[in-house]
Amino acid sequence: MLTISQLAAYAGVTVRAVRHYHQVGLLPEPERNASGYRTYGAGDVVLLIRIRTLAEAGVPLARVHELLDATPEELTDAVRQIDGELRAKVRELQDHRRRIAALAAGDTLAVPAAVATYLDKLRASGASDRMVAGERDGWILMAARWPEKIPEFMADKTAQLDDPRTVRLYRLLDELVERGMDEERLNEVADLMAELSQEAADRGDLDNVDLELGDDGFVALVDAFATDAHPMVERLQELMAERGWRGWARMERVDPGTLSS
Structure with missing residues (x-):
């Protein structure tokens, strides 16, 4: 007769595994002998x-x-089913693994592929990692609320990076973050933003954004996140209010006189 240690050694498993198989009901637990020990036989x-072989093949213990x-016949059917489950x-x-590799290669965490592509282009334009991270977090919010609009938004944002003024805008924002608040630089940023916003309004782009971003509460949330x-x-x-604009995620043209400072 064998001790539990000998049983484990002959079967090529650990004593802990034997005890676990006892607990889950796969291996009957023998009664203790007169000396208080459990003993096992060849069976x-x-x-x-057999249990070890099935488990090592990937059969869930619940099905062993x-x-x-x-x-x-039953074994063949079960093996075919288990093989399908393992393939899945x-x-x-x-x-x-592909997603983990993508995470290591860029800013793809929680953002659609189109946003990740835009962020790569933004970084390539000279924007700092801090600026890219801020953009990423903002687009995480936008993609959560309007996932179906992201391809269109990203096409527009990516096209904007072909304009040297947009690249200049991001670099100025980077400088403001790095060097602190500077009124001259802030006014240059505001001038650029107003100029670009006016051109977008002339093209009718702002009207489209207003229709697309109809959820005022969520737009306010995105604006608060930026603030x-x-x-x-x-x-x-x-x-921007002094220049006749208000908003952030959704820019609107207004009469400066109607805005409180």
Whole structure:
């Protein structure tokens, strides 16, 4: 007769595994002998090896018991089903690996691929990692609310980066974050933003954005996120108001006289 340690050694498993198989009901637990020890026989070794073989093949422990007593036909059907489940799991793991690799390669966490492409172009234009991270977080919010509009938004944002004035705008914003609030630079940013906004309004782009971003509460949330990110945003909104514009995610043309300072 064998001790639990000998049983485990002969079957090529650990003592802990033997005890676990006892707990889940796969391996019958023998009564203790007069000396208080549990002893095992050759049949237990055979059964344990069969359990180990099925488990190592990827059969879930919950299904091992039914396969131990299965007919050849039942075993074939079960193996085919388990193989399909394992193939699906492999595909899922491969997809996870692709996503992990993509995360390591850029700003793809929680943003659609179109946003990641735009962020790559923004970084290539000279924007700092801090600026790119701020843009990324803002687009995480936008994509959560308007996922179907992201391709259109990103096409427009990517096209804007072909304009040297937009690149200059981001660089000025970077300088404001790095060097602190500077009225001269803030006014240059406001002038650029007003100029670009006016051109967008002349093309009718702002009207389209107004229709697309109809959720005023969520637009306010995005604006508050930007304002909380850095105090310069609030100051820029004041300067934009002097130039007849208000908003942030959704810019609107207004009469400066109707806006409180």
